[in-house]
Amino acid sequence: MATNLQAPPVAPLAEKLKPMKLKSDKHPDWCPGCGDFGITNAIQQAISNLQLPPWNVHFFTGVGCSGKTSHYVQCYGVHTLHGRSLAFSQGAKVANPKLNVIVAGGDGDGYGIGAGHFVHAGRRNVDMTYVVFDNEVYGLTKGQASPTLPEGDKPKSLAAPHVVQPINPFALALACGYTFIARSYAYDAKHLRATLAAAMEHKGMALVDVLQPCPTYNDLRTKSFFDEEVTVKGSPVPRVYYMEDEGYDGVVKDSTDATEVNDKRMAAFNKIYQQEERTGLGVYYKIDIPTYEDRVKRNLPILNEYSPIDLPYHDADMNPTTDLTAGKGSMVI
């Protein structure tokens, strides 16, 4: 999602838009210790850091504990339907590309019931940022397995071990054409904020999957779990690490270079599937290619002149102004 506001800020907003101002009056009702707090803070900070005018931010969320996030940010917030946030948000952005569109929701919301939209949003590459709160459970309905819960696991909220294989959100996103794919961690405020900001600056469909501990239902992936060191090839290493630090670079420099694109894509798949023991934070893949909003102009050249929402259709007296002559064409007898 790139910031393409109509008018450039008259004065820098930085001072006036401290993250605190982005808090709405509504107090979050999440459980103590929930990872959702950190993600919400980071979203507010990223908006502030990028100086996105909040009245121009259209923030969509799904339904779940995570889905409530839109209520806590002081901007145009839309708490949509379970699994449908990407459909709503694409509709809004395509209608009004001048908006800064951010989307957030749970892993059940996005990868479960929303899987169909998730797949097709990748194909369109509409310019927006999608933040998934990945806690491996359906929080708000009391802890059933979400699509990211590994098979055989039994968090305390389940009656029996899980019988279904997990989804791999990164491989899925890469297969579906997402142009920015990253992971961060709810308790790593700095990395999270920076990653969200990078996603928002990316022009195209960006996915940020955030490890979000749910202390109430998921006793397997807790803060202490993520803090643990693991042994890889005999030596202890942190479980959660920055891929960048270990030399990984997922950014395609020249999207017209087929070889580079392919190499980067394969490197990303490789990285994605090397997450058994450890979890890499950072950008798995990023490429710059035309967005849907750009591409649609090929077929509707008038959109080079007008933003869709600004296409005129009435005068000041509210008389419709569209001349139907061309539309009737040879149907006039």
Place this chain on the structure above:
Amino acid sequence: MATNLQAPPVAPLAEKLKPMKLKSDKHPDWCPGCGDFGITNAIQQAISNLQLPPWNVHFFTGVGCSGKTSHYVQCYGVHTLHGRSLAFSQGAKVANPKLNVIVAGGDGDGYGIGAGHFVHAGRRNVDMTYVVFDNEVYGLTKGQASPTLPEGDKPKSLAAPHVVQPINPFALALACGYTFIARSYAYDAKHLRATLAAAMEHKGMALVDVLQPCPTYNDLRTKSFFDEEVTVKGSPVPRVYYMEDEGYDGVVKDSTDATEVNDKRMAAFNKIYQQEERTGLGVYYKIDIPTYEDRVKRNLPILNEYSPIDLPYHDADMNPTTDLTAGKGSMVI
């Protein structure tokens, strides 16, 4: 989908089950030259070759030109809803694992409206075979772009070039956990029949994506297009080729060997993304792991004794026989 009939055939069915017998009385109403004819024949042949008793075959199809296929095969045929065939078929197979379940449908049906189910079917690994008729268009609704149509293409049925990137069904299937992923071609009867039979013999969720020319709407991917040679590194090679012939082997031999699994998976991704100019037929990936039907027995051990559909619940006089004492447990006061 493996063949696990209750009673073994008393006499070999081969003679009695010639493919001709698998044709229903209903004559297909596809356009002349449509690739659907070849796929239907191959399905009939595969059933015949594997000697699956047709009265035990539960054949589900989606909605579209391809969706009509179930009507043309002499077995229990279910022409479901657009995009929902995998939900129906998983329901049937989980209820009665003794059935031989086959599923077929269009690319719009399976990868478009059905994308959510497609993703999650991979996670379950229910034992069945899913055949996708890949013609890059929505045939029955007159040729709109299907999810596999490349961006920028304009088959004759479109008013303007396509603005959305295509889906990559193989990468998607691999990312989602399909345990058998293959491609074949509607006009290559022999390869197609063999591929379908292999998929049916595979125990788990098998995807066979079949290149299916739609001569009526898709004038880009026609028989002659597929018959053409293309130039790769300066020399002419057939556009459609057998991957096996060029040394590719996507079959995991030991599913407990993490290294092999990873290598094979990466090789498959590599192969999948090397299809720009050419189209490889054959098996991209295959692995044997427990099916959903197997896994569910861990939590419901009684299913080791009974097939779900055979769990007794009434006597000969139709009196219900389930004793609710255990179920009421401590709720008895």
Place this chain on the structure above:
Amino acid sequence: MSGLTEINWMIGGPQGTGVDSSATLFLRTMAVAGYHVFGKREYHSNIKGKHSYFNVRASHQFVQSSRDPIDLLATFDKETATTHGHEIIPNGALIYDEKVVKPEDIEGLDASVTTFILPFDDILQEVAEETDSNPMKLVIMKNTIAVAASMALYGVELHHMEEALKGIFEGKKAKLVPLNMKAAEKAYAMIQTMDGFDKFTFKIDPVANVPEKGSRLLMNGATACGLGKIKAGCRMVTYYSITPAVDECIYLETQPHYGVNVVQCEDELAAMNMVNGAALTGMRASTATSGPGFCLMAEAIGWAGICEVPSVIFNYQRGGPSTGLPTRSEQADLMFAINVGHGEFPKIVIAPGDMEQCFEDSFECFNLAERYQTPVIVLPDKVLANNTQTIPHFNEEGLKIDRGFIFEPTVKDPYDDVEGAMATHKRFEVTEDGVSPRSLPGQPGGIHWLTGDEHTEIGHITEEPSIRMAQHEKRFRKLDKALQEIPQDRQYKLYGPEDADVTVVAWGCTKGPMLDAMPLLEKEHGIKANLLHIRLFSPFPAEGVLKILEKSKQTMSMEANFTSQLHRLIRMETGFTIGHRVVKYTGRPISQDEAIDAIRQVVEQNAEKVVLSYGH
């Protein structure tokens, strides 16, 4: 019997072989010649090969329905001849190709019918030779031959066809005009020399005052809807392909200059929710679908209802249930549309009854949606979408855009007054008429929240009973307002004499056959009928409808569904039980003849229920 003012022609053949093109040619030719035409299209859910047919009625008078008996049937395949032969009126005619069918094979063919063997292939061969063309490429011209021969039989001058062809083949394709005319001339001349030519007496008189060129439209309802949306300023139509809704989208895709983004979605859940998202921005947006897709929109329509979003849904009704009769028509989604979505929320449900109303409703629905800030469901059907008709130009005078109560920001420079720009706005203020000021993202000072949960005035989730009640009541008050404000004519209308013997209550496309039937009923059967045509179903104009029904001598409903949905709805809304009911559920439209027949059964024989079933 020369000097007819109306004829009824049919052409049929396997799908994909040009039945549509020939009907279009005939429709256009007759329209050019000044007639009023009405074309009915019937086809299978199949791309190539299955039987389809097109029925064209041409008249000196304005007509808006089909008739049953055909005077001239043009065929070039066996199925059309055997399926429809029995529908030919006594002394009518059949054009056929003796290579594919013999008249004796046609069950029910009246002995008085004249049969004309048309040597299609010979004519094509001749044209091919004369023009040095590949005869295989000319096969499609069989249609032109059939039309030309039909024109000769009807006594319509051939030059009208030339003008019609020019309208069809423009630009690069213009060279096809002389080629087609060559075949046409041969067929036209040839049939005049045939035995029986003079026996066929269904000649139609030329129109005395041919309407001025350019003064009318020849159009189907899907296009009329598309044009209404364009005029209304709708610049985004989402869809997932489905018959027959997709016809509107296909039309819009051919009009890129208007900038309407026709967004193909992954499914109807996306289509509807994208409209919700787009409508939130202030864009006028709509989705077009049919039954199966409409089902998938139920949840999202409810969200638009509680969030007071002006989303517009076109549900082009087709034959149900489920996949049903996907290319046939039905009026069977009424009760579902009115009750769609769990829980309760206000929705406006309207249904156009003819081409003009298709245009008008497609324009007005956006005004309704924005004025009452609630989803609007429009229910055309396959008949309206696919019928082709000559109509006057739409009345575009007096159309007004009404965007409803939109918030006016007071903050001038948001960067200067950041505090003000970030202020919270009462999007769901509890007002007397239920309508609250709608702010749009991007507007400084308009920040609010939306949620499918019950919410406060600024849009935050609440479970507080008193707020719930206030919001729930406020939302429903908008329906009272709508019922007061929507012009009565667009709620319901009584056509025909007030003091009729029988009042027929109908909706949607049944208007056409009823209006055509009424004069004949009076003239030929002495029955004075009027038509109470309903267009607004939610909110329901119970008071006005009841007043009319109570004054009626006799009442009957006429609908293309099984359970008499409007009949039931009226009883629910008014307590009034309409005395008799007519239903048709074959997926085929009710014709003028059937309307007459049904009314006679009710009035003359006091039939409680009439089930119609004519047509293939």
Place this chain on the structure above:
Amino acid sequence: MSGLTEINWMIGGPQGTGVDSSATLFLRTMAVAGYHVFGKREYHSNIKGKHSYFNVRASHQFVQSSRDPIDLLATFDKETATTHGHEIIPNGALIYDEKVVKPEDIEGLDASVTTFILPFDDILQEVAEETDSNPMKLVIMKNTIAVAASMALYGVELHHMEEALKGIFEGKKAKLVPLNMKAAEKAYAMIQTMDGFDKFTFKIDPVANVPEKGSRLLMNGATACGLGKIKAGCRMVTYYSITPAVDECIYLETQPHYGVNVVQCEDELAAMNMVNGAALTGMRASTATSGPGFCLMAEAIGWAGICEVPSVIFNYQRGGPSTGLPTRSEQADLMFAINVGHGEFPKIVIAPGDMEQCFEDSFECFNLAERYQTPVIVLPDKVLANNTQTIPHFNEEGLKIDRGFIFEPTVKDPYDDVEGAMATHKRFEVTEDGVSPRSLPGQPGGIHWLTGDEHTEIGHITEEPSIRMAQHEKRFRKLDKALQEIPQDRQYKLYGPEDADVTVVAWGCTKGPMLDAMPLLEKEHGIKANLLHIRLFSPFPAEGVLKILEKSKQTMSMEANFTSQLHRLIRMETGFTIGHRVVKYTGRPISQDEAIDAIRQVVEQNAEKVVLSYGH
């Protein structure tokens, strides 16, 4: 005022702090002591922190509804005290923790209310010391303390609690019993020494004849539904988690020995279509959902309708529209359920009214589905699902499994008679009663096809009008049959005197408050009311219902929705307009007191419409 036969207790607190556990303990304790109990649970759509409360009524008589005024309110947080303080009856009592709230902060607290400061933390501290436990781990025992103190006030002997605790803490957890008892004893003793203890006169008499141990159930409706399904042989329940339907699934998951496969699906589209697939095999299968999920099932239900598949759908109604009031209750999906899906197809729609009917309907729905080969929609609601009640054991005698008309293969050895085994079967044979022989995959000789399109007797697609008509009519004939065969008691039932002053028409969980209200109405207000409780909505028993209504002196409807859906449905089906209507749409259930109040307003003041709103 000693010697009461009924008390009404409430406990509240932030979600996740044990309100449910303490209510369960009190319910169980009182049940063990022989009382009839009824527990009402209200909570937010939130996991931890928001206000929730549990209202327990205990009585010498069988009760099935809640009452409004509370005699004793137990709190340990401020919100509960301030929110519910005003609900305490004069001379009632409040238990509170002075660390969090002062009585003077409680608006509306009656001056006559006795207040008891309970030193929760001190008691816990003591127990911790005595048992050498970590006091932090004992926090949850605040609930036990509150319950014990309440028991003392009510004059209930403490040993009942010990037995109750034993039922709650079994196996490994048994060691918690003495720990809890220690705290309980302290609280029980302490409160008796407090000022005002004797002023509180709401002592309940012990039950004279304590029912035999094991003779009753203490259960909620979700469990009753689950048990009904198990008994019916349903071995597959698909779901996508949603409140409150998921409670049934969670219960079933704890019962693996029955082999019910509770399949978690990717969405409700999958859940419903998986049931369709499973039901086709002959498995008895069902899905459980609530409003938003039910919306997503509309298309698939239509498929089951046209394909005559015995799929069973439980739609646990909750507060709508959209996400609405997700943890509250409403009876607002009736019209949607009856009309769900585009086009027209037969469906059976039933709604249970109490715990027993939850069990009965959950058993019978599979018989109905298989006998009439059509989808069955069952409409419980959140109130039924979550209320906990003492009830007699379900009547399991006389239950019969009815699998309907299942095809009997004649081919014995299919491998021997391949020809016969592969024969085509007329799955959709047009029969007199509309029911056709259902063959199941695997059966030799039963091959047929299914399609959402209109179809022939063997199930192939057809668009032939005559076949369409025959199939459409045949499908609907099954509803006539159902209406004839379903026992009248399970269609509707008149409770109370035939010659009542007023007949209250209701459905679902309104049965409980009505039945509880009727004797009091007569005794205290001299109003003789009866209840016409409807359980079958499609097909609708119009004739029987009309007969009762026509005989009634006065009629009124009582429903927890905004638009009086049953009222409207009855008018649609019968033409009868029920005279008065009572509605409640706060998402909270109608109490016995409200039922009484509403009936009095109608009978005594002739109120046309009564809007109820009690409760938080």
